[in-house]
Amino acid sequence: MAIPWGSIRSLLLFFGPALLPKAISYYRNARNGPKSHGLKVRPVPPKVSRALFLLFVAACFFLLRTLPILAPENAFTVTQSRLQIPVDVLFTRLAALRPDGALTATDAALRARFVNLESRLLYLQFGPEVLAGCPFCSADEPTSYLYYALPSLAIPHLVNLTVITIVTSHLVTGREGAAWRTTATIAAVSVAALDVYFVSTYNYQANSRALRLNELDFFFWTARLYRAVALAALDGLLGWLMYLSSTNRAFASPATSAERVELAVRALGGIKGKLNAAGVVKNTVIRDDELRTRGTAYWSHEVHLMRDVMEDREVIEGVNDALENRIDIRTITKDAETYAQNVLQPGLAD
Incomplete structure (x- = not known):
C-alpha cells in the first residue's frame, strides 16, 4: 500500500526543522571547501564537457517521452467513456477513430480482456501493452501482470544507469566524474526501487468506485510521466554536481x-x-x-x-x-x- 500524502507531510514537518539547517550547513561547507584548500575556479575540463553533453541528451530524451503524443493510447480518454461502459460500445467507438474503421491486433486483445471490471482496473494500472500482450496473465492473479510489466519498467532505468556509468567512468571523465560514481549509482537504483514499489503497491481497486471519466485515476500514464521527469531530473542534478566539482566551485577536494x-x-x-x-x-x-x-x-x-x-x-x-x-x-x-x-x-x- 502506498504511503499517504498526510503521513509524508507529517514526517517532513517533524524532521524538517532538524534536517534543513544541517543541509544548509553542509552545502555551505561544500561550497566554501575549494577556497579553503586554495583551489581556484577553472573552466570545465574537455572530458567533463563531453559527459555533460551526454547527460543533457539523456535528460532531453526522457523529457520528450513526457509528451502526450508519445504516450500509449488510453481507450477511455480517446472515446470519452466511463469505466463501466459495455465492451461492444467501447470498441465500436474505438473502431470509429481508426483510419480504416477496423480494430488493430492490440484492440482485439484488449476486447477479449475487457470482459470484467477487474481487467479494466488492471488496464489503468499497467497500461495497454501489458494487458494485451501478456500470454500467461489472468485477472484472477493480478501479480502476474506485475511480473510481466517489470522488464518494461526496468528498461528506462537501465538505460539511465548505463548513461550514468559512462559519464562517471574514470576512463571517460577522470577523477572529476569518478568522484560521483557511487552517489549517482545509489540514486539511480533508489529511483528504480521506488518506481517498482509504487507500481506494485498501487491500490487499483479504488477506481472501481469512479462513476465518471474525470474521477478515474489513470495511474499508468501518470506514473509514466513522473518516471521520465524523475530520470531527467536525476541526470540534470548529476550534471550540475559534476559542473560544480570539475570547475572547483563546490564539492572539490585537493589532489592527493x-x-x-x-x-x-x-x-x-x-x-x-x-x-x-x-x-x-x-x-x-x-x-x-x-x-x-x-x-x-x-x-x-x-x-x-x-x-x-x-x-x-x-x-x-x-x-x-x-x-x-x-x-x-x-x-x-x-x-x-x-x-x-x-x-x-x-x-x-x-
Missing part, C-alpha cells in the same frame, strides 16, 4: 599526495625532454661549421650592440638616476642574499 607526486614527475619529465632537445640542438650547432660560425657571429654582434647601448650617455645617466633616487640597493642586496640562502639551503626557508 600520490596525484601531486604524479603531476610533479610528469612535469619534470616534460622539462627533461625539453632540455634533451635543447642539448641535441646545441650539439648539432657546435658540430656543424657553418652553424657554429653563424652562431658566433650573432653573439659577437649582440655583445657589441649591448656594449654600445650601455656606453650611451643617456643610458648611463638614466641608470645612475635610478640607482640614486628610485632603487634601494641595500634592500635589493638583502633580498638577493635571502633568496640565495633559500635556494642553497631549502631547509632553512620559512
